[in-house]
Amino acid sequence: MIDFLMQPWPWWFSGLVLALIMFLMLFFGNSFGFSANLRTICSMGGAGKRVKFFDFDWKKQIWNLVFLLGAVVGGYITSEFLSDPNQAVLISENTITDLEALGFAAPTSIQPAELFAFEAIFTLKGFLILAFGGLMVGFGARYAGGCTSGHAISGLADLQLPSLIAVVGFFIGGLIMTFGIFPLIF
């Protein structure tokens, strides 16, 4: 049991847990959609006074903010108690080769130090990557009306065509970035 918890979890088990989470959110009388929190936080910060899109009763979204807080706690619990910090992500050899050609060393932990080490924040290129990445995710999620949880899981599970279109968009963007833009910036 402890061994199972400490090792990376298999895809099928993780997929089942995500479905359980989606069900629990419905059972609690809400739904699984993470990026709505970004709008809620803008509203909490007073954006509703100037922009109509943020003028709503954010207190009705506290449940989702608590879920967000839980997600932070879950990340902390995993890194502190449920993982080996030196466990490299077991990505395929082909990906390692492709990323090496772009200047990334083979994985030694869960994230590449080249992009996410604390020091990367203070280099111009490192900061711009973090900033533009976040900006596009936040802008795109709201424009598309949802992110991976709201569209790819909740929306597809309800067989909603708009969610399928959004997921196609996620992949168009991801492929343009990976094959079109990465060779230019790395």
Add this chain to the structure above:
Amino acid sequence: MKFIKYLIVGALFGIVMSKSEAISWYRIQEMFRFQAFHMYGIIGVAVVTSTIIVALIKKFKVRDMAGNPILFYPKNKSVARYLIGGTIFGLGWALSGACPGPMVVNIGYGFMSFGVIFIFALLGTLLYGVLKDRLPH
């Protein structure tokens, strides 16, 4: 105290996203390069299982814990907003290796750089709110 269940389920989400390595930039790269089944397996199992759950909820008119019917609302019909918005989201997802959930899980995991990504995701949301009426939907 009515919120504590959300804290627990949120923590379960944070743990499963980290333990499945779905919060890893490497895994997102591997996915967009179609070089492993891992991410497709996670999302595929989640979607197929969730689809069955939603179908059963509708068929048996399952109620939530407060006794209210569980309802599903159809999203507005459009192509432009989902395709353009989705594409911009995908560009950011591949670059930062994180969608909004994994961003905060990574912060909890100890990667402060994801705090920068999260702040800019808030700014991106703000920008959308400001420009909303001028964008094709």
